[in-house]
Amino acid sequence: MSVSLERLQALRRQSGGPKPASVAVPVDPVLDQVAKLRGLLRVKRSSAPRIVQSTDRDIPGVELVPGLWFREQVLPLDVSWPQALDGTFARSEPIPSADLLFFDTETTGLAGGTGTRAFMVGAADVTPAGLRVRQLTIANTAAEPAMLETFQTWLSPSTILCSYNGRSYDAPLLKTRYRLMRQQEPLSGLAHVDLLYPTRRRYRGVFENCRLATIERRVLGIVREDDLPGSEAPGAWLGYLRGGSSQLLKRVLAHNHQDVVTLARLALHLEVQPCSP
DNA sequence: ATGGTTGCCCGCAGAACGCA
């Protein structure tokens, strides 16, 4: 269960009980953000966010608009983040941490082009409270424009995208989807640090390959439990679309969550352990 | 002055590699 959900449910419990009229309920940042996102998506209904019940079709998080699910978690940082990363490892200028947005998509396939769509977008950024991980999942194809629109609100002109092979895969894919949805494409103007290349420079010939899963296991010591391979993600989503269980989709969500967390940790690692010249 | 060798830079083409 997500941290956000627990907080939502706690608030719900609070609201259900008797409370003095004079006591002001503090603004919950998650609910506040959901309200803002709904405003941006021009959702008119004023009902409270739909609270997830425990059924087999559940997707963790809050349903922003029909078919678009949003989940946010804030993870405490186990290390202190510098104000800026020395960009040497990526052959770039110093990278302000506040501008970094680690992101990863889960898609319906590898083929690229117009036939492949992203059904999940995960992003992580460093906040004073910790590493904030936000994820969007669509439960039907009609929700894709709303997902793209929401993701765009996470970007600003100073955003520095950070991904693993995202320059070649995720970003072009998203750009295509924005164009197909007739939305303004927000990615092209942004700086983009792709950790694949500095990782290769640093670890080529050291490990069997430079896949993200290999690097996180061998370098960061992360061992994933019950991880769903990326190749099974399209099937998990399509199975859900056809009325199947959300069990596999939840594992995709966990996989995507771990991916963006790993990106953040890898960036910090490469900053400390720069590539060979 | 001339010719040969060496090293560097640049552009190009193909290979390698990652993504789900």
Next chain:
DNA sequence: TGCGTTCTGCGGGCAACCAT
């Protein structure tokens, strides 16, 4: 499996250096 990026190797051009 397709795609985009980076890396790598290669060859050409050029300058510097040295020997004759």
